[in-house]
Amino acid sequence: MLKKLLIALLITGSAQLTTQAQTKVNNPILAGFYPDPSIVKVNKDYYLVNSSFAYFPGIPVFHSQDLKNWKQISNVIDRPTQMNFMGDRVTRGLFAPAINYHNGTYYITCTQIDQKGNFLMSSKDPAGPWSDPIWLPQVRGIDPSLFFDGDKAYIIYNGDAPDNKPLYSGHRTIRMHEIDPLTGKLIGDNQVLVNGGVDLSKKPVWIEGPHVMKVGDWYYLYAAEGGTSVNHSEVVFRSKAVNGPYVPYEHNPILTQRDLPADRKDPITSAGHAEFVTGPDGRTYAVFLAVRPYEGNYYNTGRETFLAPVTWKNEWPVVDLGGPEIPYTFELPYKTTTVKGLPPLNGNFSYRTRFENGIDGSCLFLRTYEPGWLTFNKADGLVMKIRPETCMGKGHPSFIGKRQQHMRCEATTTVRFNPAKPNEKAGLLAFQDEHHFYFACRSKDSTGKAVVQLYRSPQKGETMELMTERTLTTPNAELNLRIKADGARYSFEYSEGGQPWKMLDGNVDGKFLSTQVAGGFIGSLFALYGTSSGEASNNKAIFRSFTYSGNDSVYK
Template sequence: MKYLKRISCSFLAIALCMSIAAKDERGSIAKFDYFEYIGNDDFYRENPLPHDNSFYNPIVPGWHSDPSICRVGNDYFMVMSTFTYYPGVPLFHSRDLVNWRQIGNILDRPSQLPALQGQPINTGGIYAPAISYNPHNKTYYMITTDVGRGHFYVTTQDPFGKWSDPHWLPTIGGIDPSFFFDDDGKAYIVHKEDTEGKPKWSNFRSIRITRFDTTTGDVFGEDMPFRESGVGPEERLDRNEGPHIYKINGKYYMICAEGGTSWAHSEVVYRADSVLGPYTRWSRNPMLTQRLLKANRNNAVTCTGHVDIVDTPDGEWWGVFLGCRPDQNGFECLGRETFIMPIKWSADGFPYMTQSKDTIPLVLHRKGIKREKNVTFGNFTWRDDFTGKTLRPEWLSIWGSAEKYYKTGNGLRLSCAPITLKDRRTPAYIGRRLQHHKYTVTTCLIFKPEEGEAAGLLLVKNEEHQYFMALRKGNLALLQIGRGADKEIATQPIKTDGRPISLRIEARGTLCDFYYKEEGNGWQLLAKDIDATHISSRRGGGFTGSTVGMYAVKNQRE
């Protein structure tokens, strides 16, 4: 019986190799049996959660920047930026602010993202989405900016279903728009805009408020500027952006990010008796910052800001915001992550999260809430065998849908595409966000490459900061992709006749090791102690974190 099983498996392997060796017009097909991601950060191992109601910050780790949140009844919905990645704007759902699940992506059709191609990976595309609910027409709104084209919003009455095609707002400039729906049914859009005339100081920006007609779906009337006075560059409080307006106990509150997106990032709050102001600045601003703390402290959270706040049915207030977790030398590959904290209220009635040198807590508790088994935070294992008809919502491509290059079901099949990431057109790449400083990524690849073709695992920061563990005809190589020609760091002769080969990346903060395993053998080292800062935010710049995934290419440029 064992002999018959071996014969049967051999015939299946031969048939599979014949199938995947068949080429289409795009090149040979690389089959990835599975993809496994294991997070193993020291902090989580050394600081286990003490209670069932405990949870970690960041609540959604890895690059999930510019969070926005709203509540309808007992349901909370949260969104983040995606820049030039596709699908756009991940949508998370929770019923308790602790246990979150990604239920989809709001911009999941090409018709919703028509202008991504050609924009830079980590500075173009979709900026700072804001999600809101209008109780007067029972409609959810998500408004955002595609920096390659302008502002738009989409709507739905069922956030678990499909969202509309974009409604563009060509008369609004700047970035970071957000809706506010008042109790009287009037609606407004608040956004960052350049100032009129000579600015008061370098990088000074204004916040503007525009009336919105929910019946026609367009803005109308005069675009009214809100300017702060009396605060200058001596406090580094400039570049107002990411505004939101709330009505709380009859007062209007406006919160804005200030100080840029790096170490001086902060959040400030204002209050008014009318939605149009005048707004009074809180005397103890900022309501959130970490800029007064040493950047090289242990377990640092830096660059905090871009806050959105939400109330609970019981009257509590919480805020979500972005932050970074660099090492003591300022390096991280994760980008800006989503954190959460309870809101406190000052004696004079202003909301805040930190004061002076308060630090961001990495372990929090929420009374009456029980942590579920599968959560978005801490160390976890995430695996996909690609058995479904569609990709899971966590998967990403770049500059648009890569659907013409892949098929799912019994593994992921990727056709080698004649496109690299330097072309700024959609390549044959399917990836996910890095979410830990220490992680292991493993896949099994079946591929019979022709000359000039390559497939394997790709680590991506942007067009000029990548590592490619590439199976090519006759060898396995590790390539550092940067400006100019690719740099071959390591190469290993190997049979490439379509037999399975497993690939693995083990990351240890700023260092990565690359392994491979041929059928019947153990793991072999391809390259050790490779500098992971090549794909870090400090080296690559921009606003995204790094991703890792499966990549197939032909006619690679040298």
């Protein structure tokens, strides 16, 4: 059933190809909540994956042939029988996947935090289907990745401090274990490759996201350090043997933004968690995560995927930003093929989804997918059953999310819904997590009048806070809902039956939806959502379309 719903993911449309000698690349290359990138090159093809936490489907897989044009081709977790995240907060779930390839097989390693821990999956085709997970209970830690060296395979990961006795908060290690990737069987004992970080005496924290690569006679181990916030960085070590000893680069970190002025214009911050890959021109490039705050450390778009070239200095890889700051745009020095007709993923763009052929693979459910509450037809569009579950809980509500991908953007939907009682609501969410969201919806008030309402997630308890309510003058007409985001300011508007837009609330606190306020590791979504608020219901809401438009000033 889920594969039918995601049919649009497989439709390439009438793509047009244009080749040019140099091409401007927009950063981030994957805008919005696409964190913890991992990349692999197989022949002329590139495949990239990201963390998805407690959203379903899990671990999106992207394909490119030039590092510029990307298309999502699958999700690794696309069957509830593989894994679900029921009972998890949305910011938990799947942390930091890594993708590798060896002898005709693609591998994914990842961590299901708070549950079964680390696992291994495989496929002969990155477009899927992917296998069920092989659980790795002996790999104690997070962020596992594989390294193939001849006929041997190793799993490298963030592990406990030596003897499980940390010297300070955030003291971790990078460990390695030989593994049979086909069975998940571990061979021998694990080894500590890095203790603490570059310099243990300086108490480095959260060494994580490790990868090993071999270039010439050197084995390079590189990892994030400093925690995935403003002190984030990427550091590198090298050794003549796969099991070390690994010596740190004397000019670490090789990537960070933490030493730049906090008041600089249009900052990109928190850079780290990188992986290197050889580009089509034979040079080395890095994908990594960073964020785009609109003020201080406030950002709503989550951690995103960026691209930059890598320069080799005295046989050490250093991320080359062309200056101290991560650029919003730069030129790739080789021919690329611009593919028109692909779903946009970077720069300024807009799109409209009518749901005639289902939904695409970028759409997100909460924790799993249970068939029966969602259908499509050409006459109506998306038909959503209103169920008791709410987005405040840890279950599977009637919820379909799309990422907020710009600081300045708007999302619009058209809903046809006739609520039977005040507990039945359907509309559009601006959603960060269970405790940080706004909900613009159609409902009824206590007297039975048709109303449009704006709610804020509860500050205490489980009851949403009603912020604004307007009586609808044409209660049988379709209702258009629009959310506008402008950094820290959000506005919510409505239109009855195609009439002029009216303001529901024009000065809503957007910082409430930021990672700085909410905590965790995710970004904001706009979501189609309906609920009967804990009571049984057979009612349905019809969403005719979803429209998104983003326009940030840095992409002119």
